[in-house]
Amino acid sequence: MISVFFDGKCGLCRREIRHYQKVAPPDTFRWVDVTSNPLLLEELGISQVQALRALHARTEDGVVSSGVAAFVVLWSALPRWRVLAWFVSVPGVRWIAEILYEKFADHRFRRLAHCQAALSSHG
Structure with missing residues (x-):
């Protein structure tokens, strides 16, 4: 089962995850709201701030990835999303997607109070 770590206090993030939950094959994903599962994050070596900054996923074999x-x-x-996964994996496209995602993720992180609170308490 793939674990997906998302910001449950972010409205846009919640809407997107709800969509994926609707279209996901049964027993494919474990959906983890990072705002309510800090101990699980610690076990994976992911800080609360890192988890709030970007989407994270952990595959069945334990590989953790973030962002794009x-x-x-x-x-x-996800059956209807596999083509997008392939397309975004193309090297030039991947590079552009990573730049755009970083810009969006940074903007979202700066705007949300709970993200700023996590940053302040992180050190």
């Missing part, structure tokens, strides 16, 4: 790479893991397991 995590989306590729997620989309690869």
